[in-house]
Amino acid sequence: MSATMIKEFKLPDLGEGLTESEIVAWKVAVGDTVALNQIIAEVETAKAVVELPSPFAGVVAALHEQPGTVVEVGKPIVSFEVEGDDGGTAAGGAGAAAGSDAGAPAKREPNLVGYGAVLESSGRPARRARNFAAPAVPAAAAAPAPVTAPAAAPAPVIEPVAAVAAPPLLSERPRSTPPVRKLAKDLGVDLAAVTGTGEHGLITRDDVRNFVGGGDLPVAPQDLAGVAPQSAADGERETRTPIKGVRKHTAAAMVSSAFTAPHVTEFLTVDVTPTMELLAKLKASRAFAGYKLTPLTLVSKAVLIALRNHPTLNSRWDEASQEIVQYNYVNLGIAAATPRGLTVPNIKDAHRMSLLELSTALTALTDTARAGKTAPSELSGGTISITNIGVFGIDAGTPILNPGEAAILALGAVRKMPWEYQDEVALRQVMTLSLSFDHRLVDGEQGSRFLQDLGAMLSDPGMVLAMV
Structure with a gap:
């Protein structure tokens, strides 16, 4: 018999001891069903933008960080509702150790591509080949205690994350990067009305400028540096942009x-x-x-x-x-x-x-x-x-x-x-x-x-x- 449980995915070190990354865009929304190793987000490290695969197969229960947020390595960024064995957890959990035979091999926890193969019930590794590698996540960090359902309910009660509002569904949020959204805001452009010409429909700076002035909108030097200019009429004499990424x-x-x-x-x-x-x-x-x-x-x-x-x-x-x-x-x-x-x-x-x-x-x-x-x-x-x-x-x-x-x-x-x-x-x-x-x-x-x-x-x- 199996029950559902909540698994948190913590931001891993994506290489060379990097301590933080920025959430650029979510590829999933709350309620989406995802497969193991499916791309769920794009994150920007101090060196590059990296696609982040899912370490679990299940349903997205909560997205803990908004796009544009800088997150420290080891901090939870997404929770999944996954199927698990009743009365135990995956490898490394205390329940599994107590509820299984001493000589029985422990079931492996699902991991990111490059962290190790995951065995399905068929006994075959269930992983999709990708050119992505990352250091192993410690078992204690990757396998938090499960949240099991009360006896009267067939599914667990998902506690909302305090002070963090789940972002809207991807279909409701135009696909763009934080600098492009900042530019659109300063120019008074509703991104929902802009057609993206970038990869997979991504809205670019040029798309925003073309929407405003048919491609003839002048570009200020500050804008080229990723900082949108402010006019004196706005009441602000300077613009500040966080130094990151x-x-x-x-x-x-x-x-x-x-x-x-x-x-x-x-x-x-x-x-x-x-x-x-x-x-x-x-x-x-x-x-x-x-x-x-x-x-x-x-x-x-x-x-x-x-x-x-x-x-x-x-x-x-x-x-x-x-x-x-x-x-x-x-x-x-x-x-x-x-x-x-x-x-x-x-x-x-x-x-x-x-x-x-x-x-x-x-x-x-x-x-x-x-x-x-x-x-x-x-x-x-x-x-x-x-x-x-x-x-x-x-x-x-x-x-x-x-x-x-x-x-x-x-x-x-x-x-x-x-x-x-x-x-x-x-x-x-x-x-x-x-x-x-x-x-x-x-x-x-x-x-x-x-x-x-x-x-x-x-x-x-x-x-x-x-x-x-």
Whole structure:
């Protein structure tokens, strides 16, 4: 005989010891029936937006947190009404231990994907394959005492969570993110009237702006930073936005890097006309048909080649062991501006890739980052990074190192300029390279020679033959 019980799901550590996450959106509502490992929410960690699968199969009894709320790891976020054996609980519960034979194996508690398989009555693992992994939840935290039904009632009485109101059904709440809802509120837009053009009907900033002004609504600089402007007529002279999520993590990492590693930045302006001509030929060739090729693609390949002769730029300073760690592989980081802030996902083992493979990896990386779907694993383990500030029309800068890396290269805009060419002045395509490096690891000579080799390849791609 079985009875229903209430199970609480506590927010797990989603990787690398993160202490909190923000509830971005619920994918279920109170009363919904969910399956094991069904996606129930999107949460934003300090590094990325992650889909959260259900650890139980049952009915959603309560949602304890509203979208936009920052929740500490270990705090209950949702309760489920699940079927359980009468007089006992799942593995780890006191009732199960007392009510079962001493030699009988305990039934396993349902867990998140990656926490362990769950056995159904058929004896087969009931889990759906997903690319999601998380550290194990302690049994004491994952299996709270069950709430059983009174004798006269076939179902348990669900106590409401104090001071927490259950959110409306998903069908009643337009799908959008907290920054978009803030923008809509400031512009007086009812999101229920807006059609979302994002993934799965997600309402984006552009959808809100287009609804107001047919796409011609001016965008204020504050809005681009995720802060909606306030007019003087509103009676408020400033707007405050909580520092959290990706922006909070990025700020802490950049401050730590700036005040830990002694930065040096060198600049080199290069005539990249031959590289741009090569790019045009590759785009027109049948071998590269369907591939997205950009100046970043060719510069990335040149960086990977130059590192072979200058491995010190692909290393890190290990303060704890007082050692310099030189990598024999390259995880190439690419800085990406997303609606939630700057992220630097990296391409694993980029040094092994052909130009075609690198092009595919770069396209996938940027598309995933813009969609806010970058996994935490893709944001760690980088060895050297590139940031393309040229897409914003900027010529040069002093990029801050990604923590744990020895160098970062900033690509400036490609501009047509008068330039010395074959002892004459000609209109050429020119780019400025800005290389920042950790002076503890990289001497001025080493940084200069790396930059010089990189410039030589971009000004004359045929030089690659002399370097490989």
